Amino acid sequence: MGWICGRDLQVPEAAKRLLAEVPEWFGLPEANADYIEAARTKETWTVRDDDGNVIGLTLVDRHFPHVAELHLMVVDRDRHGQGVGTAMVRAVEEDARERGVQLLEVKTLGSSHPDPGYARTRHFYEQAGFLPLEETNLWGEANPCLFMVKPV
Ligand SMILES: CC(C)(COP(=O)(O)OP(=O)(O)OC[C@H]1O[C@@H](n2cnc3c(N)ncnc32)[C@H](O)[C@@H]1OP(=O)(O)O)[C@@H](O)C(=O)NCCC(=O)NCCS
Structure with missing residues (x-):
């Protein structure tokens, strides 16, 4: 079965469905509501x-002209490990290069938290070329927030 990756219109209903499929990663109702709201407006x-x-969704933030942040990334549970996430990173990266963006950024749960699911998530970002930059308490002491960056 084939698929196609690219810029799209806002898909809040798909965001809601995809987030609900992976409660181990997205289990906080308030945070999910924020993500679904973000899916109404963000790139x-x-x-x-x-x-x-929709089997994969990425929302992008642009805080400065030189950086693009992957605000949300989620793939249909049945399609994990089939290259969907990698395709989205590549597409955003290609667009970044064309726009003169120099860095991709993503925030995820840091390794001082024992969650095994997020260990896989960090592995995904690392194999996609992201480097750990700094672990912060932006999300509170209980949820260490790791900044990762990828030079474009
Ligand atoms: C993380 C995620 C976006 C990666 O997308 P994907 O399409 O599954 O990943 P790809 O197939 O492109 O890449 C596969 C690589 O990611 C790793 N990976 C990370 N999480 C994985 C998962 N849940 N299932 C399968 N592979 C996963 C694999 O180990 C593989 O690396 P390897 O080739 O060195 O073994 C996706 O698995 C997902 O939605 N996970 C749950 C939500 C999440 O973690 N979102 C990001 C929060 S910051």
Whole structure:
């Protein structure tokens, strides 16, 4: 089965569905509500399957002209490990290069938290070329927030 990756219109309903599929990563109702709200307005990249269903979603923030932040990244649970996330990183990166963006940024749960799911997530970002930059308490003591960056 094929799929297509690229810039898309806002897809808040897909955001809601995809987040609900992975409660081990996105289990905080208030945070999920914020992400679904963000999906109404933020720059959106998707992977869609042959039937047009959204199977991967990335929201992008642009705090400065030289940086693009992956604000949210989530892939359909049944499609994990099939290259969907990597395709979205590549697409945002290619666009970044064309716009003169120099850094990609992502925030995720840091390694001082024992969660095994986020250990896989960090591995995903590392294999996609991101480097750990700094662990902070931006999300409170209980949820160490790791900044990762990738030079473009
Ligand atoms: C993290 C995520 C976006 C990666 O997308 P993906 O399409 O599954 O990843 P890809 O197939 O492109 O890349 C595969 C690599 O990611 C790693 N990976 C990380 N999380 C994984 C998961 N849940 N399932 C399968 N592979 C995963 C694999 O080990 C693999 O690396 P390897 O080739 O060195 O073994 C996706 O798995 C996901 O939505 N996870 C749950 C939510 C999440 O973590 N979001 C990010 C929060 S900051």
